[in-house]
Amino acid sequence: MSNVLVTNSIVAKTSLAILKNMLTFSANVNRDFESEFKSNMERGYNPGQTIQIKRPPRYTYRAGRVAVPQATVESTIPLTLSQGGCDIAFTSAERTLSLSKLEEKIAAAIAPVANEIDRQGLQLAHYATWNTMNPTGVLPTSQSLAIQALTDLNARLDENAAPRIKGQRTFISAPRVNGSMIQGMAGMFNSSEALDKQFNSGILVPSFGLKMGMDQNVDTHTNGTQVVTGTAIAGAGQTGSNITVAATGGTITRGTVISLPGVFAVNPQSRVSTGVLAQFVITADLPAGATVLPVSPALVTSGAFQNVTQSPTNGANFLIVGAASTSYQTNIAYHKDAFTLAMVPMWAPENGKGVMGVHQESSDGFTLKVTEFYDGTNDAAITRIDVLFGWAATYPELSAKYYSV
Numbered sequence: 001m002s003n004v005l006v007t008n009s010i011v012a013k014t015s016l017a018i019l020k021n022m023l024t025f026s027a028n029v030n031r032d033f034e035s036e037f038k039s040n041m042e043r044g045y046n047p048g049q050t051i052q053i054k055r056p057p058r059y060t061y062r063a064g065r066v067a068v069p070q071a072t073v074e075s076t077i078p079l080t081l082s083q084g085g086c087d088i089a090f091t092s093a094e095r096t097l098s099l100s101k102l103e104e105k106i107a108a109a110i111a112p113v114a115n116e117i118d119r120q121g122l123q124l125a126h127y128a129t130w131n132t133m134n135p136t137g138v139l140p141t142s143q144s145l146a147i148q149a150l151t152d153l154n155a156r157l158d159e160n161a162a163p164r165i166k167g168q169r170t171f172i173s174a175p176r177v178n179g180s181m182i183q184g185m186a187g188m189f190n191s192s193e194a195l196d197k198q199f200n201s202g203i204l205v206p207s208f209g210l211k212m213g214m215d216q217n218v219d220t221h222t223n224g225t226q227v228v229t230g231t232a233i234a235g236a237g238q239t240g241s242n243i244t245v246a247a248t249g250g251t252i253t254r255g256t257v258i259s260l261p262g263v264f265a266v267n268p269q270s271r272v273s274t275g276v277l278a279q280f281v282i283t284a285d286l287p288a289g290a291t292v293l294p295v296s297p298a299l300v301t302s303g304a305f306q307n308v309t310q311s312p313t314n315g316a317n318f319l320i321v322g323a324a325s326t327s328y329q330t331n332i333a334y335h336k337d338a339f340t341l342a343m344v345p346m347w348a349p350e351n352g353k354g355v356m357g358v359h360q361e362s363s364d365g366f367t368l369k370v371t372e373f374y375d376g377t378n379d380a381a382i383t384r385i386d387v388l389f390g391w392a393a394t395y396p397e398l399s400a401k402y403y404s405v
Contacts, residue, residue: 008383012361012370014106015385020366022114024215025121025332028170030340030394031365046347052076053340053392058304060271070304079342079392085368086113089380113387117341119217121391122172125339126219126330128393129401130281130296131156132257135321137328137405139180146184150208153333153400159274161267162335162398170211170336174218174329177404210333221403222327223320225250225288230318233261234291237311241283241298245291245318252286252293252320255330257401261316263299264309268397271306278308279321293318297397307397322403334399339391343367346388356381 020027055075062068086109133152140146150171157169173181185207231246238244243260257279265278280295300307312318322328343366348358356372369386 008357008359008370008372009361010102011106011383011385012359012368014103015110015370016361016363016366016368018103018107018110019114019368019387020364022110023118024213025118025125025172025217026114026341028172028211028213028336029121029334030337031342032340046081049081051079051081051342051390053079053394055394058268060304073304077340077392077394079340079390081342081344081388081390083346083386083388084113084116085384085386086110087382087384089375089378089382091378091380109385113385115217117387117389118215119219121339121341122215122217122330122332123219124391124393125332125334125399126221126401127255127281127283128296128396129330129332129334129338129399130257130279130396131160131400132279132321132403133400134403137322137326137403139176139404140184141180143184146181147208149181149402150210153402154208154210156276156400157333157335157398159265159267159276160397161269162338164209166209167211168336169209169333170213171331171333171402172213172215172218173331173402174404175214175216177329177331177402178212178214180404218332219330220327221255221330222253223256223322223324224253224286225325226252226320227324228320228322230258230320232315232317233312234314236314239299239301239311241295243293243295243299243312243318245293247289247291248286250288250324252282252290254282254285256282257321258282258293258295259319259321260299260312261318262310262313266306266309268307273309326405328403328405331402331404332399333402335395337395338393338398339396340394341389341391343387343389345369346386 053076055077057072057074059070088105088109133156134149140149153171226248227250231248234244234246259277259279263278264273265276266273283294283296297307299311301310345360345367346369348360348369349355356374358371360367360369370383372381372383375382
């Protein structure tokens, strides 16, 4: 294979192509907000900058002839940008490399970048998602368990009005769950082409309307020491994001999922009960003796944003999903709009003043910057690859966790 002169443009284009190919969770989330960022395209964004993503308003149905004007209430979700990357050195002898050697070197540098972007996204999914299935954490090694897992996840997404557009629902699983599902699905009908793909890749093929992915970065949640049967609700008519309870007997960790007595989820459009107890995720670590549970979503019992049938029953106990002091992998099924990833342009220095060259490359909403500067002591050109990105849980109700141990 002929050699190529290593330039910033070649490094940037090659890096971006490899990055896009390495991403798993990040490749199946919402990227539609890129147009919101074009106003700053020339001067670039800075680390720590927060972008506000708008959520559309909701209204209620009017029965009858008389108009009842409703106020338009818009909400926003903050997305904070952070910078990271990887740095590599090209010696004078390496300034000319075969294309395969160049791709090999860049792939090694891009791997930790792709890993970190996916890791942060899956950690966000862990803490932002309240819908949770399979509280025992049993692996779906049989056909019945594998089918139940996927149908239950789809049903929960349906109950929350997640669109069933082909290719927009995904299930990302940890390696053991992926392997268990392949075992469980053995013997089910699939085309020979699908079976060949599954056999060669070791990744479950799309099933039951879900695209499938395996990611070692699936986050792990550990429940605190509070037993499954929590303490009593202390006060009638409670709504909002803080629920008062009798002092807890143990710790409750951030990300723990609970249900509240008498509180059922509703369809987001009809506001009719789904018949399923609503679930909530704890948003902060709580010590033993805590008397307030900070939860998401906030309880709303009426109006356009109603999400539950009623306030929790006073004097009855809340319940924790899963067992005390037990760890679960938070495999995640979701519609692509549940989470948003933004990768945006950043400030780039001019050539000179220590910079040999800089190139910024964008494609399909993915952006990275390559900057080269010279290390005279070691006669090497240092190439830094930077990304500026941020995550937001735009519609976490369109996601559901599947616990596994």
